[in-house]
Amino acid sequence: MVKTNALARMVPIFVAVAFSAPARGEDKTESTRPQYEFEDIVVPAATRDEETLKEFSLQAADHYLEQGALGWSRKKKCVTCHTTGTYLRMRPALTHRLGKPNGEIRDLFLSSYKRLKSMDASERMGSVSPTQAAYVAAGLVEWDKHVTGRLSAEAIAALELLFECQSEEGSWGNQRCWPPLESSAYHGTTVALMAAAAAPEWLESVDQKTKARMEKGKRYLLHPGPPHDYGRLLLLWTATRIPDLLADRGEREKLIEMIFNHQRPDGGWSIRTFARPEEWGDGSRAAKLREEREFKAPPSDGHMTGLAILVLREAGIGADDKRIQKGTRWLLANQRVSGRWWTRSLNKDSWHFITYSGTLYPLIALEKCGLLADKKKL
Secondary structure (H helix, E strand, C coil), X not given: CCCHHHCHHHCHHHHHCCCCCCCCCCCCCCCCCCCEEECCEEECCCCCCCCECCCCXXXXXXXXXXXXXXXXHHHHCCCCHHHHHHHHXXXXXXXXXXXXXXXXXXXXXXXHHXXXXXXXXXXXXXXXXXXXXXXXXXXXXXXXXXHHCCCCHHHHHHHHHHHHCXXXXXXXXXXXXXCCCECCHHHHHHHHHHHHHCCHHHHHHCCHHXXXXXXXXXXXXXXXXXXXXXXXXXXXXXXXXXXXXXXXXXXXXXXXXXXXXXXXXXCCCCXXXXXCHHHCCCCCCHHHHHCCCCCCCCCCCHHHHHHHHHHHHHCCCCCCCHHHHHHHHHHHHCEECXXXXXXXXXXXXXXXXXXXXXXXXXXXXXXXXXXXXXXHHC
């Protein structure tokens, strides 16, 4: 097992790596400032030109994730979808492989819960607060599921607050400004319902009002339905945790086939093929996306490749499927020296915070394919 506190000696990777100059043209705006920075934490800028590792390194990926989460938490002190939210929602599932997640991030979630709870009800329903409540509940529940083995009073309180943040139409609201993670109520609703599904004993014990709210959320995902193929993938992912969401096996098979149809020739997946530029968020990124040099043939990226594989595995596709194996080979061959996988932001060429989920998703995907346990393949 790789212990997080044993990785301190790897810090030079983050401070001594040289990066190539940004590509000409549309990438001149790429930031050279650290992606995460606070006191002694310095995670260099994420760039497309960062060198790849000669061999896959679980330690480097783990170090990047820990430093990123701590750097954001200590500097920003907030639960955000792209970093701390993703960390506590996903990282607990790797407890048996990497050790217990950082308790400092859990403390941040508890503070965020208290802040949300203290807000006026109408204020709590605005901006990104409903989706933030979904991430807080998801993170605390996943911690209990994988770390303590029992649902805590704090997680139960977060779940109760979660359903107080549900809209009348059944969704968990979000701003439509930062795709893909902070861009739609649809995405926020999948996070919320998966959080509740991760606590089945609690869900069985709740009153009829809460059960009705759960059903309302499920209906929202189906009607009006996903806004794009990325949303359809999220629908399938949610259905792997809530089987009756898609009772029709034919619908499940269509979604699985849709995901495979997006696979790139090199074996990976690109987030940019999962929606038209106008369909991301409020559509304000469309011009930027259409002007990208690789618009017509976007390259594979870590976020989408990791997410596609982990969802397909949870949907029942075997690790021995040749398409899955082609995808994992892409992951093992494309990790960067910082430990992360490159994913270009849909929003602006500065921070590329999507490389964070673009690193956690690949690790979960490799774990679900049995590759993190096979030392010979590391």
